Amino acid sequence: MKFGVVRFPGSCDEVDAQLACQRVGEAVILWHRDRDLQDVDAVVIPGGFSYGDYLRAGAIARFAPVMEEVAAFARSGGLVLGICNGFQVLCEAGLLPGALLPNTSLRFIFRQVELQVVSDDSPFTRACAPGDRLSIPVKHTTGRYYAPPEQLAELEARRQVLLRYAPGENPNGSLDDIAGVCNETRNVFGLMPHPEHAVDPLLGPTGGLPIFESMRAHVEQHVLA
Amino acid sequence: MAGGSSAAGAGTARHRDLGLTDAEYELILAGLGREPSDTELAMLSLMWSEHCAYKHSRKLLRRLPTEGPAVLMGPGENAGVVDVGGGLGVAFKVESHNHPSAVEPFQGAATGVGGILRDVFAVGARPIAVLDSLRFGEPAQSERSRYLLEHAVGGIGHYGNSIGVPTVGGEIYFEPSYEQNCLVNAMCLGLAPHERLIRSAAAGPGNVLVLLGALTGRDGIGGASVLASAELGEADEAKRPSVQIGDPFAEKKLLECCLELLDSELLVSLQDLGAAGLTSSSSEMAAKGGVGLDIDCAKVPQREPGMEPFEIMVSESQERMLCVVEPDRVAEVVAVCERWETLATAIGEVTDSGRLRVLSGGEVVADLPVGILVDDCPLYDLEPAPPSTPLYPSAPAVLRGDEAPGETLLALLGSANIASRRPVFEQYDPVVQSRTVRRPDDADAAVLVLPTGEAIAVAIDGNGRRVACDPRRGAAEAVYECAANLACVGATPLGLTNCLNFGNPEKPHVAWQLTEAVAGITEACAALDVPVVGGNVSLYNEAPTGPIFPTPVIGMVGRLADPARTGRLGFASQDDVIALVGDLGGAAAEGSELAKLRGEPISGPLPTIDAEAIRAAHGRVRSLIAAGAVHTAHDVAEGGLAVALAECCVAGGIGATVRLPDGIDPFAEAPGRAFVVAGPEAALDGLPVIGRVGGDALEIEGLLKLAVSEMRRVRDRGLAQFL
Numbered sequence: 042m043k044f045g046v047v048r049f050p051g052s053c054d055e056v057d058a059q060l061a062c063q064r065v066g067e068a069v070i071l072w073h074r075d076r077d078l079q080d081v082d083a084v085v086i087p088g089g090f091s092y093g094d095y096l097r098a099g100a101i102a103r104f105a106p107v108m109e110e111v112a113a114f115a116r117s118g119g120l121v122l123g124i125c126n127g128f129q130v131l132c133e134a135g136l137l138p139g140a141l142l143p144n145t146s147l148r149f150i151f152r153q154v155e156l157q158v159v160s161d162d163s164p165f166t167r168a169c170a171p172g173d174r175l176s177i178p179v180k181h182t183t184g185r186y187y188a189p190p191e192q193l194a195e196l197e198a199r200r201q202v203l204l205r206y207a208p209g210e211n212p213n214g215s216l217d218d219i220a221g222v223c224n225e226t227r228n229v230f231g232l233m234p235h236p237e238h239a240v241d242p243l244l245g246p247t248g249g250l251p252i253f254e255s256m257r258a259h260v261e262q263h264v265l266a
Numbered sequence: 267m268a269g270g271s272s273a274a275g276a277g278t279a280r281h282r283d284l285g286l287t288d289a290e291y292e293l294i295l296a297g298l299g300r301e302p303s304d305t306e307l308a309m310l311s312l313m314w315s316e317h318c319a320y321k322h323s324r325k326l327l328r329r330l331p332t333e334g335p336a337v338l339m340g341p342g343e344n345a346g347v348v349d350v351g352g353g354l355g356v357a358f359k360v361e362s363h364n365h366p367s368a369v370e371p372f373q374g375a376a377t378g379v380g381g382i383l384r385d386v387f388a389v390g391a392r393p394i395a396v397l398d399s400l401r402f403g404e405p406a407q408s409e410r411s412r413y414l415l416e417h418a419v420g421g422i423g424h425y426g427n428s429i430g431v432p433t434v435g436g437e438i439y440f441e442p443s444y445e446q447n448c449l450v451n452a453m454c455l456g457l458a459p460h461e462r463l464i465r466s467a468a469a470g471p472g473n474v475l476v477l478l479g480a481l482t483g484r485d486g487i488g489g490a491s492v493l494a495s496a497e498l499g500e501a502d503e504a505k506r507p508s509v510q511i512g513d514p515f516a517e518k519k520l521l522e523c524c525l526e527l528l529d530s531e532l533l534v535s536l537q538d539l540g541a542a543g544l545t546s547s548s549s550e551m552a553a554k555g556g557v558g559l560d561i562d563c564a565k566v567p568q569r570e571p572g573m574e575p576f577e578i579m580v581s582e583s584q585e586r587m588l589c590v591v592e593p594d595r596v597a598e599v600v601a602v603c604e605r606w607e608t609l610a611t612a613i614g615e616v617t618d619s620g621r622l623r624v625l626s627g628g629e630v631v632a633d634l635p636v637g638i639l640v641d642d643c644p645l646y647d648l649e650p651a652p653p654s655t656p657l658y659p660s661a662p663a664v665l666r667g668d669e670a671p672g673e674t675l676l677a678l679l680g681s682a683n684i685a686s687r688r689p690v691f692e693q694y695d696p697v698v699q700s701r702t703v704r705r706p707d708d709a710d711a712a713v714l715v716l717p718t719g720e721a722i723a724v725a726i727d728g729n730g731r732r733v734a735c736d737p738r739r740g741a742a743e744a745v746y747e748c749a750a751n752l753a754c755v756g757a758t759p760l761g762l763t764n765c766l767n768f769g770n771p772e773k774p775h776v777a778w779q780l781t782e783a784v785a786g787i788t789e790a791c792a793a794l795d796v797p798v799v800g801g802n803v804s805l806y807n808e809a810p811t812g813p814i815f816p817t818p819v820i821g822m823v824g825r826l827a828d829p830a831r832t833g834r835l836g837f838a839s840q841d842d843v844i845a846l847v848g849d850l851g852g853a854a855a856e857g858s859e860l861a862k863l864r865g866e867p868i869s870g871p872l873p874t875i876d877a878e879a880i881r882a883a884h885g886r887v888r889s890l891i892a893a894g895a896v897h898t899a900h901d902v903a904e905g906g907l908a909v910a911l912a913e914c915c916v917a918g919g920i921g922a923t924v925r926l927p928d929g930i931d932p933f934a935e936a937p938g939r940a941f942v943v944a945g946p947e948a949a950l951d952g953l954p955v956i957g958r959v960g961g962d963a964l965e966i967e968g969l970l971k972l973a974v975s976e977m978r979r980v981r982d983r984g985l986a987q988f989l
Contacts (some may be wrong), residue, residue, distance in 0.1 A: 045659065049295060050518070050519050051428075051515050051518055051519075053428075053429070053430025053518075053698050054430070054698055056699070056700070056701065057698065057700045060700055063564065064737075073926060089430060090427075090428045090514075090515065090518075091516075092515070093428070093513070093514070093515025093516075094428075094515075099856055111372070147692055149421075149423050149424075149693050149694075149695075150428055150692055150693070151691070151692050151693070151694060151695050151696060151697075152692060178697060180427070180695045180697070180698075235697075237697075237700075238697045238700065243703055243829060243830060244697070244701075244702060244703060245697075245705075245714075265435070
C-alpha cells in the first residue's frame with residue numbers, strides 16, 4: 042500500500058511519519074500546494090507547526106490546496122490519520138469533531154505516555170484489542186481535547202473515542218482522558234500522541250506500530266483486495 | 267598613541283559611544299588616512315568589538331590543539347566538522363547568548379538557538395540536535411533567577427521545538443555569581459554528506475551576492491557591541507531594543523531552502539548573519555575569499571521605512587543568510603526560495619577590489635578595505651595575575667555539617683544543581699527526526715543513530731564552581747567529564763567545541779582565570795587526543811557585584827559503532843554486580859556540591875590529574891559498553907559516589923547494597939576520573955566490586971539506607987519547585 046504524508050511549511054515530523062509508514066508500506070511526501078494526491082491509499086497529516094501555528098494551531102493549514110483534496114479523499118472513504126498538529130488541522134477543517142486547547146500547564150510538554158485502546162473497531166486500531174496499552178510519546182503545547190457535553194456524549198455513544206490516556210497519564214487536561222478520536226464514518230482519525238515516534242525498538246517502545254499495521258491491514262482487505 | 271591626537275580627542279566622542287577606545291580610533295584614522303563616515307564607523311565599531319574580533323582572547327585561543335584525523339573543518343568556519351564515516355560529516359558548535367538573555371530571557375535564549383542553528387546549516391549540514399548549557403543565580407533566594415530560568419527554558423523550547431530539531435541534552439547550574447549575569451549557551455550538531463559541506467569564502471568577481479530570508483529591521487542594532495562586549499549594569503532595561511526577536515517558522519523555511527539550494531549545487535558560498543549582521547557576514551566572506559564586495563543597501567528588503575544605511579548594515583534581524591551565486595544561476599535560486607516562501611534578493615556583487623563598498627542608491631556611503639574590518643583590530647595581550655583575596659563569597663550554608671549521611675545524601679539529591687532536570691527537559695522535544703537512541707535522563711550522553719547504522723554521542727559540561735576554585739584543573743576536568751559522559755555510552759571522542767564565558771579580561775584576575783583555563787583545556791585535549799574544532803568566547807560577564815564564575819563550557823562529540831550496544835545510567839537487573847572503574851582516591855571535598863551546601867569557601871586545590879589513569883578508565887568503560895558486558899555506566903561527578911549510586915537507583919527504579927572501599931568519602935568529588943558500572947559478575951572480572959543491585963533501597967553499609975522512592979521524591983522536587 043502507499044501512504045502520502047503531507048508537508049506544509051513548518052511541518053516537523055513529516056519525515057518521521059514517512060519512515061514509520063515505510064515500515065508497513067510505501068510512503069511519499071505530498072506538497073501543500075499540490076492538488077495531486079498521487080493515488081495514495083491513505084493520507085497522514087503529520088506533526089509540527091504548520092505555517093508557524095500562527096493565528097491558532099492548524100488554522101491556516103486547513104486552507105492549503107492539498108487539504109481540499111484530502112477532504113474529498115476523506116469523504117470518499119479514504120483513510121486519513123492526523124498526528125498532533127495534523128489532529129489540530131483535521132479539527133480545524135471540520136473533518137474531526139472537537140477542538141484542541143492549550144495544555145492546562147500552558148507549557149509545551151514532552152512525555153512518554155501510556156495509552157489505552159478503547160475500541161478496536163476502526164481501520165486504525167484493528168490490530169489491537171480493547172484494553173491494550175500502548176507506550177507512545179506526546180509533545181505539544183495545544184493538546185487538551187475538548188468537545189461540548191452533547192457532542193462528547195455522541196462521540197462516546199458512537200464509540201468514536203479510540204484511544205485514551207491510561208489512568209494517571211493524561212498530560213494535558215484532555216476531557217475524559219481522550220487521546221484520539223475518529224469521525225462518524227471511522228475513516229478519519231486524529232490523535233495527539235506521536236505513533237510515528239514509537240515504531241523502532243532502537244529508539245524506544247513500539248506502541249505506535251499497531252496503528253500503522255492496522256491501516257495496512259484495512260487497505261489490503263478493503264481497497265487493494 | 268600617547269596623548270591621543272587631534273582627531274580622537276577633538277570635536278567628537280562618537281567612537282567612544284560605540285565602544286571604541288581612543289587608541290583604536292587612532293588606528294582606524296591611520297589605516298584609512300581619513301575620518302570614517304558615520305556608516306563606516308558603525309561598521310568598524312562592531313567589527314572591532316570583543317564579540318566579533320576576539321581581541322582579548324585570540325592570542326590565547328591559538329594555543330588550543332585544532333588538528334586531528336577526523337577534522338574536516340576546523341575553527342574559522344561557521345562550525346567545525348568531523349568525519350563520522352560513510353561519507354558523512356558532523357558539524358557542531360556552541361555559542362553564547364548571555365547578555366541578551368539577561369535582558370530579555372525568552373527572546374534572548376530563542377535567538378541564541380536560532381543563531382547556532384544557522385551557523386550549522388551555513389556549512390551545509392542539516393541541524394540534528396541542540397544542547398543547552400544554562401547558568402542562573404540561586405533559585406531559592408532569587409525571584410529574578412526563577413524568572414530567567416523559566417523564560418530562557420521557554421525560549422529554547424519555543425525555537426527548537428518549532429523548527430523540528432530535537433533538544434537532546436544540556437546542563438544547568440545555579441550559583442550566586444550568575445545572579446545578574448546569567449549564561450545561555452546553545453550547541454547545535456548538524457549532519458551532511460562530505461560533498462554538501464560548503465565554506466563561507468566569497469569567490470569569483472562578477473558573482474552575485476544574494477540575501478536570503480527575513481526583512482531587515484531596526485532590531486538588534488549594536489547588539490554585539492552594546493550587549494555582548496560590555497559589562498551588565500543598572501540601566502539594562504533600556505537595552506531591550508538591542509535584543510533580537512526570533513521567528514522559528516521563518517528559520518524553518520530558510521533552513522529547508524538553504525539545504526535545497528546546496529543539494530542543487532546552486533551556491534558558491536554561504537554565510538549566516540549573526541552578530542553585526544550584514545557588516546560582519548559580508549566582510550568575513552570577502553576576507554576569506556580575498557575579494558571585495560559591493561553592496562547596495564537600498565536593495566536590502568526592509569521591514570520599516572526610512573532606515574539609514576548604517577542601520578541596514580548593522581541590523582541583527584534574525585533568520586537571514588548571505589550567499590554568493592553565479593549570475594546565470596540567480597533565477598534558479600529565486601525559484602527555490604519562492605517554493606519555500608523565502609525572500610531572495612540580489613543586493614550586490616563580488617569584486618576584485620579587496621574593498622567592502624556600501625552604496626545607497628547611487629551614493630557610496632562606505633568604502634573600506636576588507637582588511638581593516640577583519641584583520642586590523644588590535645589584539646591585546648592579557649595581563650594575568652592571580653587574585654590576592656578570594657573573588658567569590660561562599661554560598662549561604664544550608665547544611666550544618668553534622669547531619670547523618672542519609673540526610674546529607676537527600677540534601678544533595680534535592681539541591682538545585684543535582685536534582686532531576688526533567689521539569690526542564692519535558693519542555694523540549696528530544697525525538698523529532700527519529701535518531702534519538704538515548705534521550706535526556708536515559709544516559710550520561712545523548713546517542714543519535716546515523717544513516718550508516720553507526721551512531722554519534724554528544725554531551726555538554728562545565729562546572730564553573732570548580733573552575734573558580736582552580737581554573738586550570740577545573741577547566742581540564744570539564745573536558746575529562748565530557749569525555750567520561752561519552753565513555754558511558756561507549757563513544758570515542760572525535761572533537762570538541764567550547765564556549766569560554768568569563769568576566770572582564772582587562773582585569774588581571776579574570777585574565778588569569780582565562781589563561782589558566784585555556785591551559786587546562788589544552789592539556790586535557792592533548793591527553794585525550796581531542797581537537798577543538800570551533801567555539802565562542804563570551805567576555806565581560808560581570809555585574810557591579812563582580813565577575814561570574816569562570817565558566818568554560820565544553821561540548822564534545824564522539825562516535826560508536828553499534829547503537830544497539832550503548833549504555834544507560836540506571837541500574838537494570840536484580841543481581842547485577844556493581845563495580846568501580848577509575849580512581850576515586852584523590853577525590854576531595856574542596857569545590858564539591860557538599861562544600862557549597864555547607865557554605866565553605868570557593869577554593870582549591872582540586873584533586874591532581876593523572877591523565878594516563880583517566881585515559882585508561884575511559885577506555886575500560888568504552889570497551890565494557892561496546893562488548894555489551896554491562897547494563898549500567900555512570901560517571902561519578904557532582905555529589906560524589908553516593909549521589910552517583912543514588913542516581914543509578916532512581917533511574918533504574920531499583921535499589922542496591924554497597925560497601926565503600928576503604929578511604930573513600932562518599933560525597934567527595936573528582937569528576938571525569940571514575941565510573942560506577944553494573945552487570946553480570948563474570949563481565950566485571952578484575953574490577954573492584956563494591957556491591958550488588960537489588961531491593962528497593964540504596965544501602966551503603968555502615969552509612970545510610972534510603973528507599974528509592976524517597977530519593978526519587980526528593981530528587982524530583984529539587985528543581986520542579988522553582989519552575
